[in-house]
Amino acid sequence: MLTSGYFSVWIIKSDIDYSKYLGNGYQVPDNYGTIVANHSSLLDTVIIGYMYETKMVGKAAFKSIPLLGRAAELLGTIFVDWADPNSKHKTIEAIVKT
Secondary structure, three states: OHHHOOOOOOOOOOOOOOHHHHOOOOOOOOOOOOOOOOOOOHHHHHHHHHHOOOOOEEEHHHHHOOOHHHHHHHOOOEEEOOOOOOHHHHHHHHHHHO
């Protein structure tokens, strides 16, 4: 990952009230978080998803890439179709469901 520009990770713990989005009484699990990362290759997405056992959000075109697209699907990536005007809403729904 260092060769593709992924140099370091900062972990910031923050108490955020998600009840507005997920309903009153929702408790955030201890191992829950959000990773915001700029990546320089498609391989970074798969590696980060595997390393941190996360659900990734990526563009729908990523699915058509041999091996990497399939790996992303198996890791549970949420795909966004930029051509679909409803993609933002669908992505938010998929994230909340996940």
